[in-house]
Amino acid sequence: GVSGTSVEKNITLDRATRIELSCRLDNKYSHLKSLQVTWKRGNETIGHINKTENSWSIQLRILDNSNLGGYSCTLKGEEETSAMFHLQPKIEGKEKPIVSYEGDTAVMICKSFDYTPIAWTWYMTNGSEQIAINDSLLADKYVINRLSANVTHLKILKLTKEDDGVYWCEAAFELGKSKGKLKLRVLSLMVPLKPFLAIVAEVVILVTIVFLYEMYSKKKEKLA
Secondary structure, eight states, X not given: OOTTEEEEEEEEESSOEEEEEEEEOOGGGTTOOSOEEEEEETTEEEOOOEEETTEEEEEEEEOSGGGOEEEEXXXXXXXXXXXXXXXXXOEEOOSSOEEEETTSOEEEEEEEOSSOOSEEEEEEEETTEEEEOOTTTSTTTEEEEEEETTEEEEEEXXXXXXXOEEEEEEEEETTEXXXXXXXXXXXXXXXXXXXXXXXXXXXXXXXXXXHHHHHHHHHHHHHO
């Protein structure tokens, strides 16, 4: 990078693993000499750094929440650049939209793998805003259950078209937060009836045409 630049990257993990974080200097800056390279986790300096040509890396063994969080490397010399890596757990929400009907109840589920959240929070999207759902204030509309430390359910009662939209579940960990996205589609009760109504309409039209044809035929016979 160039002087004063900073790069950030989010890394999502779904299980315990080994990971290598690396800061590499672009070739156009390879002429820089006497570089001071510092790796930190939060404010704590990491001593063991692996160096190759124009690259400095650290090896991490991610076993639980205590290994998550922010890791940074800073390269100081004639110019300075830094990179920040945010390690966060994977939160699973349904990728496909949940489809339900007006008046029904919808249940959305989020899970955290391997890492146990301190707390869960559900949000609904209103335009560009995410609004926290408080089920204690709206008990007749929302029910939030934490079935286990790693699983949370949001139940929405008496669905209306206004409930249609995007929802988020957020898991809070000691060293940060991670979110899962879910979509809810609320259909009108008329939607599943439309094909049936179309068939009925066709039958009514057909019966009417047949009936009118029979009347026309009988009138024609009388006139004859």
